[in-house]
Amino acid sequence: MAKTVDPKGQRPEALATFAASARNDGKKPEEIGLEATEATKPLVTSPEKKHDAATKVLREGVLGKDQGADEAIDKLPDRTRRR
Secondary structure (H helix, E strand, C coil): CCCCCCCCCCCCCCHHHHHHHHHCCCCCCCCCCCCCCCCCCCCCHHHHHHHHHHHHHHHHHHHHHCCCHHHHHHHCCCCCCCC
């Protein structure tokens, strides 16, 4: 169950800033400042899901065999992809 996060006092998530810059011809949009907004606040994610995805990515790199990393990564929130 995801909790809501109040962006007040937080910094914008780096990937949100990079994604917005990429969509703005490589320039950081002026509306992204030093404090997070609803669009740039950190995404709440289960540490277990992050651990599972990281483990599968590393196992694939070592073993050279499919370990389900793509599926585990797809379960994580990602604001860089447009849906």
